[in-house]
Amino acid sequence: MENFIVSARKYRPDTFQTVVGQLSITSTLKNAIKNNQLAHAYLFCGPRGVGKTTCARIFAKTINCQNLTADTEPCNQCESCQAFNGSRSYNIHELDAASNNSVDDIRNLTDQVRIPPQIGKYSIYIIDEVHMLSQAAFNAFLKTLEEPPKHAIFILATTEKHKIIPTILSRCQIFDFNRIKIADISDHLGFVSKSEQVAIEAEALNVIAHKADGAMRDALSIFDQIVSFSGREITYKDVISNLNVLDYDYYFRLIDLLLKNDVPNALLLFNEVLDHGFDGHHFINGLSSHIRDLMVCKDPVTVQLLEVGGEIREKYKAQAGICDAGFLLEALKISNECDMQYKTSQNKRLLVELSLIRMAQLTLKKK
CATH class of the missing domain: 1.20.272.10 (Zinc Finger, Delta Prime; domain 3)
Known part of the structure; x- marks a missing residue:
């Protein structure tokens, strides 16, 4: 029996072009790579499920790609891209600050930052839920964030920018991710449903998009739930019944x-x-x-x-x-x-x- 992969993972964007609803941010990041104007620290902030961590991974992958396309997208053919796609890249490091929020965790990170990359130009450090770091951990991180080695780039992601101390904010380029528009979510769900050979009414897609409240990940999770409930043919009535939405x-x-x-x-x-x-x-x-x-x-x-x-x-x-x-x-x-x-x-x-x-x-x- 084939293993089921949830839609939020299966259809997770792997290029800037496939990111939904964040055109201004993806365009800015692509121009920074194209013009070789990379900052040493970025802060991606916004509500859940809008593509912060996804964009961080695509950005990290593209920075080290050895054969960028004409549209400044990763080639997916070079050694660096293949290592990233196979989850075996030693140049891209992810840290979950929700469970690694102590001073010792940050000290381990700062020690690791000194090691130059094996393939490509940069070592990229993605720190998710960075607002969960303790006050002492933030202070331990300050100097490294301000003056990292030339090969190190930090990408911080958070849903609660107001909890991050100003001294951290002043050291980062800040990108505010927007809630994804209902029309964009509906269009993407339509693409997913065609790929999965699921027939679904346009009104049903609209209800799912409303229920997701601007989060693409939530929309895809709801879509999977409805498919489990209704099978390959989904009607508007099925959706409002399953989601307990008033008609x-x-x-x-x-x-x-x-x-x-x-x-x-x-x-x-x-x-x-x-x-x-x-x-x-x-x-x-x-x-x-x-x-x-x-x-x-x-x-x-x-x-x-x-x-x-x-x-x-x-x-x-x-x-x-x-x-x-x-x-x-x-x-x-x-x-x-x-x-x-x-x-x-x-x-x-x-x-x-x-x-x-x-x-x-x-x-x-x-x-």
């Missing part, structure tokens, strides 16, 4: 009921949502997002802010066309008030129901 259709139906001032059926729909195991707070937050999306659909200039695609985008445009802008603004204010009061409310269900009734009354005030 867009609930909110479209609710807005239609509110516009008709149909309070009884609006309350029954909310009861249906609760019966499916969803929390009232989750429901009201989803309603706020839905109303916000309807508002951005009201103007052709802001419709690009709508982060959904396919048939659902057309449904948003259609419903936005029958909603008055004043109604949407007041409804959003009411849902936002409900959100803020939810945690302190003694009767949470009544709070949400009262908010829905107030929204339904907005159409009467307009008349």
Whole structure:
């Protein structure tokens, strides 16, 4: 039986070109290599799953490549590249600061830094979760980080830049990685699904991308989970069922009921949502997002802010066309008030129901 490799590892980028959603950073790093303007220390910071460690490894591999391509990418043919690909390179050293955060660990590292590389020009030291180093370890690291040997390059990665002392920050070139856009995640998941011969609906990809919250690694992990649940044919219904996500259709139906001032059926729909195991707070937050999306659909200039695609985008445009802008603004204010009061409310269900009734009354005030 063939060993299964999770998608986050199987489709991990191995060149700058395959990195998703960080074009400005990859372009800067490639130009630094091309122009031979390499700094001695870099700090990659940003949320989880956006490519910090991946870019550090690609950067380290490219620096020592002996036959760079015309596009400043590693050749994957030279001895240095093959050693890296086979996880046997002695030029690239990785340290997990979460479990190696003492002064002794840093002293061992500084002793190792003195040894010149066997193949290529540089020894690269990738220190992950660098914010976990102790204060004493940071101090022991300072001198080496400021004046390392010519062959040494440090690449530090962290999710919490604010925890790193200023004296370390001042010695590094800092790159801030962004959360990956929903459209970029959806496109990459589409590529992965084709490679894995999985048929998946565009709306389903969009839900996974939303759930991942800007982290590609999370998106690929969710994708694997859905494939295990549904097999090779994945529908939108499969995804919202497995991830316990509220269907867009609930909110479209609710807005239609509110516009008709149909309070009884609006309350029954909310009861249906609760019966499916969803929390009232989750429901009201989803309603706020839905109303916000309807508002951005009201103007052709802001419709690009709508982060959904396919048939659902057309449904948003259609419903936005029958909603008055004043109604949407007041409804959003009411849902936002409900959100803020939810945690302190003694009767949470009544709070949400009262908010829905107030929204339904907005159409009467307009008349």
